[in-house]
Amino acid sequence: DSGVTQTPKHLITATGQRVTLRCSPRSGDLSVYWYQQSLDQGLQFLIQYYNGEERAKGNILERFSAQQFPDLHSELNLSSLELGDSALYFCASSVGDGSKLFFGSGTQLSVL
């Protein structure tokens, strides 16, 4: 168990809908990262937050947004969902920048 908690484990929704994925980092970790994993794209970095502030952005679509709350948990919001958004979404946490990442078990999103 990595100590990173992600909910829900599975999410099935329809195109055009909006969903929210939730992540609780390991105790003491200030950084939260979101990654998307699909068969054809591999593990792709989306966005990082550090102590509530956005730190780095990857190839995150404008339809996607995230935030980190004062208690350090984070949410990833995906809107106007398309079939191609179906993927595994992972949250990871670390103590700080450049540190070892610890991953949650992921949320499997299926857009039908």
Added chain:
Amino acid sequence: QKEVEQDPGPLSVPEGAIVSLNCTYSNSAFQYFMWYRQYSRKGPELLMYTYSSGNKEDGRFTAQVDKSSKYISLFIRDSQPSDSATYLCAVPGSDYKLSFGAGTTVTVRA
């Protein structure tokens, strides 16, 4: 150019064989390197963390870094069926975010 390149395999070996996994990276400024193991439909877990050139050993696993060639390797000795997983190399990209290789899927046959 991708920051890290990894042969996606797949790789199938008999139990007890040595597994050799490789990645190349583009930025010679990278100072540390990681290997993650991911079981099917699970989150990646940190397997090895190396900070410099040379070898690092942990049980049956050895991570090797050759900075002159920008090449990183992971060796698994006496491979077991429980080692069947996808192995991903990772390097720090810009802003310290980790960039992952495509992952190599390994199957160890009993």
